[in-house]
Amino acid sequence: MNAVFKHVLKNGAVRFGLIVLSVLVILAILAPVLGTVDPAWLDAINMNQKPMTTADWTGPDNKTAPYTFLMGTDSFGRDVYSRVIYGIRVSLVVGVTVAVVSLIFGTFLGLMAGYFRRVDAILMRVMDGMMAIPGILLAIALVAAWGAKLSTVIIAIAVPEIPRVTRLVRALVLSIREEPYIEAAISVGTPTWKILLKHVLPNSVAPMVVQGTYVCASAILLEAILSFLGLGLPSEIPTWGNIMAEARVVFSSAPHNMWFPGIFLAFTVLAVNMLGDGLRDTLDPKFNKRGQK
Amino acid sequence: MTTPTTSAVLPPSPLVGEGLGERGSLDSGNTVAPHSTVPLSPTLPHEGGGGKGAVLSVRNLSVALPVGADRPFAADNISFDVKAGEILCLLGESGSGKSIISFAVMGLLPDNVRVSAGEIFLGDENLLTLSPAALRGKRGDDIAMVFQEPMTALNPVMTCGDQLDELLAEHTQLSAVERKAKTLAMFEAVKLPEPDRIFTSYPHQLSGGQRQRIMIAMALILEPKLLIADEPTTALDVTTQAEVLALIKTLQRERGTAVLFITHDMGVVAEIADRVVVLQNGKQVEAGSKDQVLRQPREAYTQMLIASVPGTEPPAEGIAHDGTALLSVVGLGKTYSSGGWFQKKRTTEAAKGVSFTLHPGETVGIVGESGSGKSTVARCITRLIDPTVGDMQLGSTRLDGVSRDSLKLARKRIQIIFQDPYRSLDPRQRVGEAIIEGPLNFGVSRTSAMARARELMNLVRLSPDVLSRYPNEFSGGQRQRISIARALALDPEVLICDEAVSALDVSVQAQVLKLLEEIQSQLNLAILFITHDLRVAAQICDRVLVMQRGEVVEQGTARDVFITPKHAYTQRLLASAPGRGFEFATQHIAVP
Numbered sequence: 001m002n003a004v005f006k007h008v009l010k011n012g013a014v015r016f017g018l019i020v021l022s023v024l025v026i027l028a029i030l031a032p033v034l035g036t037v038d039p040a041w042l043d044a045i046n047m048n049q050k051p052m053t054t055a056d057w058t059g060p061d062n063k064t065a066p067y068t069f070l071m072g073t074d075s076f077g078r079d080v081y082s083r084v085i086y087g088i089r090v091s092l093v094v095g096v097t098v099a100v101v102s103l104i105f106g107t108f109l110g111l112m113a114g115y116f117r118r119v120d121a122i123l124m125r126v127m128d129g130m131m132a133i134p135g136i137l138l139a140i141a142l143v144a145a146w147g148a149k150l151s152t153v154i155i156a157i158a159v160p161e162i163p164r165v166t167r168l169v170r171a172l173v174l175s176i177r178e179e180p181y182i183e184a185a186i187s188v189g190t191p192t193w194k195i196l197l198k199h200v201l202p203n204s205v206a207p208m209v210v211q212g213t214y215v216c217a218s219a220i221l222l223e224a225i226l227s228f229l230g231l232g233l234p235s236e237i238p239t240w241g242n243i244m245a246e247a248r249v250v251f252s253s254a255p256h257n258m259w260f261p262g263i264f265l266a267f268t269v270l271a272v273n274m275l276g277d278g279l280r281d282t283l284d285p286k287f288n289k290r291g292q293k
Numbered sequence: 294m295t296t297p298t299t300s301a302v303l304p305p306s307p308l309v310g311e312g313l314g315e316r317g318s319l320d321s322g323n324t325v326a327p328h329s330t331v332p333l334s335p336t337l338p339h340e341g342g343g344g345k346g347a348v349l350s351v352r353n354l355s356v357a358l359p360v361g362a363d364r365p366f367a368a369d370n371i372s373f374d375v376k377a378g379e380i381l382c383l384l385g386e387s388g389s390g391k392s393i394i395s396f397a398v399m400g401l402l403p404d405n406v407r408v409s410a411g412e413i414f415l416g417d418e419n420l421l422t423l424s425p426a427a428l429r430g431k432r433g434d435d436i437a438m439v440f441q442e443p444m445t446a447l448n449p450v451m452t453c454g455d456q457l458d459e460l461l462a463e464h465t466q467l468s469a470v471e472r473k474a475k476t477l478a479m480f481e482a483v484k485l486p487e488p489d490r491i492f493t494s495y496p497h498q499l500s501g502g503q504r505q506r507i508m509i510a511m512a513l514i515l516e517p518k519l520l521i522a523d524e525p526t527t528a529l530d531v532t533t534q535a536e537v538l539a540l541i542k543t544l545q546r547e548r549g550t551a552v553l554f555i556t557h558d559m560g561v562v563a564e565i566a567d568r569v570v571v572l573q574n575g576k577q578v579e580a581g582s583k584d585q586v587l588r589q590p591r592e593a594y595t596q597m598l599i600a601s602v603p604g605t606e607p608p609a610e611g612i613a614h615d616g617t618a619l620l621s622v623v624g625l626g627k628t629y630s631s632g633g634w635f636q637k638k639r640t641t642e643a644a645k646g647v648s649f650t651l652h653p654g655e656t657v658g659i660v661g662e663s664g665s666g667k668s669t670v671a672r673c674i675t676r677l678i679d680p681t682v683g684d685m686q687l688g689s690t691r692l693d694g695v696s697r698d699s700l701k702l703a704r705k706r707i708q709i710i711f712q713d714p715y716r717s718l719d720p721r722q723r724v725g726e727a728i729i730e731g732p733l734n735f736g737v738s739r740t741s742a743m744a745r746a747r748e749l750m751n752l753v754r755l756s757p758d759v760l761s762r763y764p765n766e767f768s769g770g771q772r773q774r775i776s777i778a779r780a781l782a783l784d785p786e787v788l789i790c791d792e793a794v795s796a797l798d799v800s801v802q803a804q805v806l807k808l809l810e811e812i813q814s815q816l817n818l819a820i821l822f823i824t825h826d827l828r829v830a831a832q833i834c835d836r837v838l839v840m841q842r843g844e845v846v847e848q849g850t851a852r853d854v855f856i857t858p859k860h861a862y863t864q865r866l867l868a869s870a871p872g873r874g875f876e877f878a879t880q881h882i883a884v885p
Binding site for chain 2 (some may be wrong): 179180181183184185186187188189190191194198199202203
C-alpha cells in the first residue's frame, strides 16, 4: 500500500490538488484565529467598503476599534474576508459529505445491481427514474419541506449523485464478475457476500475514489449554485454562493464582493478536479502510461 | 552480445542446398519478378551495410528499455538478413524481444523505448536515418505487417472492401473502378469465398480466419518487399491456422516477398520457416536454417526449447483405469437461449449428449477448437454454470439438481485451474490468502491452513516465503503453480485443468505438465484436462474426447484417437497440427 501512495504522490496534479486542499482545510479549521470577526455581524456604518480599507468597526460587544477590511465589506456592512474564510467550512463539509454519502449508497446499490441479475432489473429502473428528477427542482422541494439547513442541502445534492455512482459501480462489478478469480473463489466455496467484500470491492476501489473526487467538486459547485439561487443556507451562515448572490445586486459598484468568493470557489473546484485527474492517471491502468511520464 | 553476430549468417552447408533447390524451382514458374536482382544464393558472403541480396538487413541492433525496467535492452545486438522469397522466423518465448524487433523495423516503437545502436537496412536504405514522413511512405509500400489479433487490427466501422480501397487510394493513382477490381482480385488470391459479399462486409461479420485473410490481403495488395507477420496464427484455431500458414507460404512464394515471421510456436516454425533466429531475453541465441536449428541445435537453450515441444504421438499405452468411476457424466447438455420479449428467440447448444467417466488417477482429455463446448463441459461439472440436461455423479453424490449447500461440499472435491494465469488470481489478494481462502471457508483454522499452504508451496516448487506477496510479483508460470496450490488446498479428488498450460511458454508448459503429473501420482488425482493443443493432450492423457460444435465426435484411449483416428474431424484436426511429421532434434521429453 505504501508503494501505491508513493506512486500516486509522484503525480504533479495530485500534489497540486492535495496542497491547495490542505491549505483550505487549515484555513477552515483556523478560521476564528485568522484575524476574522463575526461573519454575520452587520455594521451599518461600514457598508460597501473597498478592500484594504481601515475603518472603525463596532462588534457585537459594542466595542469600537480600527479594523482593516482585507476584502472590503458587503452592502450590509459585513466583513467579506471573514465570510469567505468561514465559507470554506460549508463548501468542504458539503463536498466531502456528499461524496461520502453518495459513494456509500451508490457502492452498495451498484454491488447489488452488478452481481445479482434479478436485483439489477428493478434497481436500475429506479435509478433511471431518479436520474430523471431535475436536481434544482428536488432542492426547491426539499428546502420547502424541511427548511434551509445544511442537512437538507447535503441530501438535495447527494440524492441525484447516487444513481451516477451506482451506474459506475455496477459497470465495474459487471466486468469483475466475469474474471476467472471470481470463478476460482466460487469453486473454493467462498460465500457470495465474502466474494463481494473481499474480491469485487477491493478491485473497484480505485475508480470509485476517482469518481468520489468528481462528485465532491460538483457538490461544491452545486451548493454554491443553490445558495446563489437562494435555495441554500440562509445568509447568517456564510457560503460562497450566498456571498455572491448578495454581491450580484451591487456588482457594478462593489465587484470585489463577487470576486473573492468566486476565486476561492474556482480554486477549490480546480484543486479537487486535479486531484481526481491525477488519481485517475495513476490508479487507472488505462491511463497508466500517461501517469508515468 | 555473447553470440557472435556472424552466427546470423549461414555458413554454406548441404542443408541450405535443399532450400535453394526449392526456391530455384519456384523462381522458374514465377510471374512476379523478385525484387532483388541479385541471384538468390545462400552461399553469398554477407558484408556489412545492406547485405547483398537481402531485402531486410538488421545489423547489430540494440533497443534500449527505459531506466528501471527488468533489463537494460529489449533487444541486444541482433543481426540477421531476410532475403527475397524467404521466410525468416524469429523464435522466442515471451519477453524474448521478438516483437520489439519487428516494431523497430516498422518504426513503431513505443515512446519510452528507443534504438540505441545498430542499423536496419531495407534494400540500401537505413530505415533508422529516414525522416518520419519518408518512413511512413515505406510502410505499406515496402513493408507491411500482419498482427496477431485480426479483430483489433481492422477498423470495425469500415467494410473490408473500403479498408483495402483506402489503402490503394492513398498509395496508388488507380481509379475507383481499378481499385475495386484489384481489391476483389486480392480477395480471391487470399482464397476468401464470395469476394463480392466480403467486399461489403464488416469485420465482425467474418470468422477469425477470414479476418486474418483480409489482413493478409491488406498487407500484400501493395506488393511490399517485406512482410512482417507477428504471431499471425496464434489466435486462430488449429485447422484455420494450417490454412492461413499455407496461404502465407503460397503467396510469399508467388510474389517473392521476404517474410519476417514472429512466433513462439516450434510447430509453426517447422511448418513455414526457411531460416530461424532463436532469441532469449533480447539476445540472439542461435541462427541457421530450419533443419539445422530444429534438428541439430547447437545452443543449450535451443535444445531445451525443442525438448519441451510435446510430440504428436502418445508415448506408450496408458494404464487402463477400471473399476468404479469417480466422476460419471451422462448426457450432459447446455443450451443457451437469447432474445425473448422483443427479439426472435434464438437457442445455441453449447454442449449436448456429453457422456464420460473419470477414474481415480486417470487423466481424461477433452480436445476441440474454440466454440466446441469443451469449456462449457468443465464449467457445468464445477457448477459455475448450470447444465440444462444430464446427470453428473461424483462418487455417490449427485452434482446436478442439488441445492447450493450440498453443492458446497461437492465443490470441495472438484477443483478447477483456469487458463489465464494473469486473471485467475485476485490482484488485490496476497497469494497466501488466496491459497487458504478455500480451507477457511470449510472451517479450517487460519494457522493450520497457513501451515498447509506452506507445504503446498513446496509441492509446487515455490518458496513458502513468498506467500505474503501479491500476484503481480510472479511470472505466468509461477502464477499457474500458485493456482495449482490453491486448487490442491481443498484436497480435491478431481482436478479440472481448463486450458491450464495454454497461456504458458513452451518450456514453462513442460515444467507445469511435469508438476501436474507428479502431483497426480502422489495424490491419485483424477484429472480432466481441457485443451485445444493436440500435442499436450497426446502426451498427458490416458483417454481423450474430441469435441466439435458441442458434441463428442470421438472418444477412446489416447493412442487410438491420435494414431488411428476414426472420425473425419479428428483426422482433420490431427493433420492440421503444425509441424506434424517434422522430426525435431532430440527425443521428446516423456511427460507421463
